[in-house]
Amino acid sequence: MLKVENLHVSVGDKEILKGVDLEVKPGEFHVIMGPNGSGKSTLSLTIAGHPKYRVTGGRILFGGEEIHELGPDERARKGILLAFQVPPEVEGVKIIEFLQQVLVELKGIDPAKAYDVIVEKAKELWFKEEDLHRYVNVGFSGGERKRLELLQALLIEPKLLILDEPDSGVDVDSLSIISRKIEELHKNGTAILLITHYGRILEHLDRDVLTVHVMKDGRIVKTGSGELVDRIDREGFAKIFEEVGA
Amino acid sequence: MTETITMSDAKAIIENQIEELAKRNREPEWMTRIRYKALEAFEKAPHNDPVISEEQLLHFIAKPEVEGIPEKIESLDDLPPEMKALLDRLGISEVEQKYIAGLAVQTDTGVVYNQFLQEWSKKGLTVLPTEEAVRKYPEVVKQHFLRLFRVDESKLAAYHTAVWNGGIFVHIKEGLKVPFPLHLFFLIQESALAQAPHIIIIAEPNSEFHLIEGCTSPVLLRHSLHLDMTEAYFGEGSQGQLTVLQNWPEYVHTRPMTRAKIGKNARFINTTVTLGAGKSNIGDPHYWVDENGYVELNGILLGQKDYYIDLGGQMFLQGRGASGINASKSVIMDESKVITRGIITAEAPKTKGHISCDALLMSDKAVMETYPGLVSKVDDAELSHEAAIGKIREEELFYLMSRGLDEEKATQLIVKGFLEPMLKDIPMEFLVEIRRIIELAVSGGM
Ligand SMILES: Nc1ncnc2c1ncn2[C@@H]1O[C@H](COP(=O)(O)OP(=O)(O)OP(=O)(O)O)[C@@H](O)[C@H]1O
Numbered sequence: 001m002l003k004v005e006n007l008h009v010s011v012g013d014k015e016i017l018k019g020v021d022l023e024v025k026p027g028e029f030h031v032i033m034g035p036n037g038s039g040k041s042t043l044s045l046t047i048a049g050h051p052k053y054r055v056t057g058g059r060i061l062f063g064g065e066e067i068h069e070l071g072p073d074e075r076a077r078k079g080i081l082l083a084f085q086v087p088p089e090v091e092g093v094k095i096i097e098f099l100q101q102v103l104v105e106l107k108g109i110d111p112a113k114a115y116d117v118i119v120e121k122a123k124e125l126w127f128k129e130e131d132l133h134r135y136v137n138v139g140f141s142g143g144e145r146k147r148l149e150l151l152q153a154l155l156i157e158p159k160l161l162i163l164d165e166p167d168s169g170v171d172v173d174s175l176s177i178i179s180r181k182i183e184e185l186h187k188n189g190t191a192i193l194l195i196t197h198y199g200r201i202l203e204h205l206d207r208d209v210l211t212v213h214v215m216k217d218g219r220i221v222k223t224g225s226g227e228l229v230d231r232i233d234r235e236g237f238a239k240i241f242e243e244v245g246a
Numbered sequence: 247m248t249e250t251i252t253m254s255d256a257k258a259i260i261e262n263q264i265e266e267l268a269k270r271n272r273e274p275e276w277m278t279r280i281r282y283k284a285l286e287a288f289e290k291a292p293h294n295d296p297v298i299s300e301e302q303l304l305h306f307i308a309k310p311e312v313e314g315i316p317e318k319i320e321s322l323d324d325l326p327p328e329m330k331a332l333l334d335r336l337g338i339s340e341v342e343q344k345y346i347a348g349l350a351v352q353t354d355t356g357v358v359y360n361q362f363l364q365e366w367s368k369k370g371l372t373v374l375p376t377e378e379a380v381r382k383y384p385e386v387v388k389q390h391f392l393r394l395f396r397v398d399e400s401k402l403a404a405y406h407t408a409v410w411n412g413g414i415f416v417h418i419k420e421g422l423k424v425p426f427p428l429h430l431f432f433l434i435q436e437s438a439l440a441q442a443p444h445i446i447i448i449a450e451p452n453s454e455f456h457l458i459e460g461c462t463s464p465v466l467l468r469h470s471l472h473l474d475m476t477e478a479y480f481g482e483g484s485q486g487q488l489t490v491l492q493n494w495p496e497y498v499h500t501r502p503m504t505r506a507k508i509g510k511n512a513r514f515i516n517t518t519v520t521l522g523a524g525k526s527n528i529g530d531p532h533y534w535v536d537e538n539g540y541v542e543l544n545g546i547l548l549g550q551k552d553y554y555i556d557l558g559g560q561m562f563l564q565g566r567g568a569s570g571i572n573a574s575k576s577v578i579m580d581e582s583k584v585i586t587r588g589i590i591t592a593e594a595p596k597t598k599g600h601i602s603c604d605a606l607l608m609s610d611k612a613v614m615e616t617y618p619g620l621v622s623k624v625d626d627a628e629l630s631h632e633a634a635i636g637k638i639r640e641e642e643l644f645y646l647m648s649r650g651l652d653e654e655k656a657t658q659l660i661v662k663g664f665l666e667p668m669l670k671d672i673p674m675e676f677l678v679e680i681r682r683i684i685e686l687a688v689s690g691g692m
């Protein structure tokens with residue numbers, strides 16, 4: 001479904017991704033780990049179509065079609081959704097109105113019905129109806145922002161959900177609800193590409209379903225199965241990098 | 247401009263109009279005398295308008311009508327096609343469309359929602375066309391007419407005073423609280439005269455009201471110059487809101503002149519929503535605030551095409567503990583230019599004033615200038631200002647688009663969101679239209 005081939009990406013004059021290859025098939029669960037600054041967010045933002053990240057080589061295919069000419073909105077319509085590492089504040093735009101419009105546009109649901117659906121789903125992520133009348137991310141804590149990203153994923157039900165550190169800055173209880181909701185989406189057929197620094201969010205997941213990639217300096221230097229997560233948790237990256245000569 | 251209009255030509259024209267108005271309005275002599283006094287002041291009064299030259303002003307006086315606007319509009323079908331199309335796109339109700347077209351406006355009453363007003367007049371709310379108030383309540387009008395302006399302070403003030411016609415007189419008796427907004431449209435179709443309505447608002451002590459003036463849709467005018475004057479008086483402890491909705495056609499120059507005296511413990515919230523600014527829109531409202539009084543000027547400005555908007559605002563904090571806020575939010579598109587220049591003068595102890603100016607620049611040719619003025623004549627006043635002028639942030643736009651909204655829709659959301667905090671006191675029925683107009687403007691459909 002998603003195929004990234006020898007992807008090179010620059011911001012300004014600086015090359016950040018230096019040849020990334022990655023394939024995610026429908027319904028799969030992939031994990032990307034790697035030190036700070038290794039290019040994980042850059043990869044996710046590039047797939048989502050952020051205009052700052054310039055593709056200088058390679059290809060991104062989604063459903064067999066090259067997408068790097070498409071705008072972020074067109075990619076979203078094809079079924080890609082990115083849950084941001086740092087979701088921005090959008091002053092004056094109420095969550096409920098924004099999400100209603102998204103559901104109307106993306107799924108053709110009528111606004112009144114959308115309202116009910118949103119309020120219902122929001123409860124599952126501990127948002128009260130009045131929270132939804134606040135402005136998008138404005139004054140939200142780090143953990144609340146992560147839950148709001150997940151709420152959007154539950155509502156949109158994308159084909160591919162990219163989660164950029166959904167677990168960072170999140171308390172234990174929120175972490176458990178977030179990880180359960182990710183599993184729920186996965187069970188319902190959404191393919192997942194999850195970026196994280198810790199194995200904890202994957203605690204309840206069967207290691208067999210996971211494919212784990214390790215990034216360093218703009219490249220994927222190792223791909224393996226679920227146990228890699230636990231190994232990184234225990235040992236850090238140094239040994240792995242040594243083994244692969246990266 | 248072919249022939250030249252001289253000062254004496256203009257004065258002769260004004261004099262004729264004064265005579266005509268005096269006769270038509272069966273005006274008491276004292277009012278006609280005020281008009282003549284203004285005519286006398288006109289020639290010497292200073293004129294410093296950055297857009298309209300003196301020569302141009304004399305031309306407007308000689309020929310107030312714009313060419314090409316239909317002579318007689320008897321049904322909506324007589325409207326110019328662009329205007330009709332715009333009204334349809336805005337989805338405005340047929341009733342309101344008629345007001346916009348000037349069809350349902352009567353020069354003699356000029357006041358909508360009569361039944362409601364009759365009921366409330368028994369309780370002490372008077373709403374009358376200003377001409378009628380002059381005849382009915384001469385003593386009250388005398389005490390409040392042209393008390394906050396001087397006829398010789400500018401040519402525009404003098405011209406307005408000489409030929410004023412139309413407008414509304416609102417008087418709220420002591421302690422009366424009017425629970426819902428009064429919505430007043432007033433248009434004058436007497437095309438040979440200048441558009442110069444005069445509005446008087448008198449809020450007696452401890453009264454409350456909210457007045458909404460104008461409408462959200464473009465008004466079909468035959469005039470190229472609109473000169474309204476508003477004088478508002480707030481008694482001790484009164485609370486009032488005046489929301490002015492403006493949506494002028496692109497050939498109109500408007501010079502709203504608003505001044506208010508705010509008594510002890512009184513509060514005045516003055517909001518102007520300028521959707522269509524017209525060719526140029528220049529206003530410099532003045533407010534004098536007494537002990538513990540409060541005034542707020544909120545300007546919502548939408549600059550389009552090559553429009554020129556200049557919103558001033560002078561607040562004189564004269565009583566101990568008086569406070570004032572001058573806040574504006576501007577969305578500036580195309581090649582339009584918006585200037586804000588609020589001045590707050592602290593003249594008494596423990597006064598507070600704040601000026602804020604936020605602008606969203608939607609094109610490279612859009613221009614915003616802001617000149618905040620803070621003047622303190624005492625040592626314990628708190629005066630501050632802030633300004634934020636910028637473009638739409640890429641991160642926000644990308645975030646909204648990454649949820650499937652196209653660039654236009656995402657931009658509309660951000661622009662509406664930018665203005666949202668300032669639209670808090672505006673009733674729902676207008677909000678819906680205001681938002682729609684902003685959407686249309688952002689997507690270039692106006
Ligand atoms: N917009 C940008 N402008 C300049 N440099 C950038 C930009 N985005 C990313 N970079 C740089 O690219 C490199 C990779 O950044 P990226 O955010 O992709 O790392 P990451 O793997 O997500 O790190 P973390 O684990 O800290 O989130 C870093 O050196 C970063 O400073």
Ligand SMILES: [Mg+2]
Pocket residue numbers: 040041042085164
């Ligand atoms: Mg990152």
